[in-house]
Amino acid sequence: MPAVLSQPRSAPGAATDLSPQERPTVEGPWATAVHNDPVNLMSYVVYVFRRHFAYSRPVAEALMTQVHEEGRAIVSRGSRERMETDVQAMHSYGLRATLERAGED
Template identity: 60%
Template sequence: MSSVEGSTLTREETDLEAEFSTLQHVQRPYQVVVWNDPVNLMSYVAWVFRSYFGHSRQRAHQLMMQVHEQGRAVVATGTREQVERHVTAMHHFGLQATLEEA
């Protein structure tokens, strides 16, 4: 690329190329948001949080109550790809979930 002899890139283009490459490697954090719904039992929602995310019984209960009382809860964070997988899994469990930037 720019380090090869005879390159036609200017110093400014080389700096911009390096900066863009660095930005591509920076992973912004995302979060899984589970929303309240009138369909699923609270015990089922807590069970999903325990079985899928590995939350303790107490933490799963806290998150389930947050979903129930506040309408939503952030149940996990990670890279966009990880969070997309988690959201899809929540949909397969029948829960309403979305992703958002943390």
């Protein structure tokens, strides 16, 4: 299992119901996108986002809602190497994830 991060990693402000202070920052030319699937429970996806990225419950729930309603959400941005690690981590949790160039979401 991936290590728990002490600080939240970057991700876009996916949900409009979060204040600017609650939204993760955006940085880096690469992004990790998590895609909707018919297998994982929404509560499990929230758990994964909180465990791996150390997101607060509101941020994790907002990202999960975006995955559920829009089919995908960008959950982190940064260097290609870091995003490859995040994609592999999401796969290890059983989530569908892809590496993308930032700005293509």
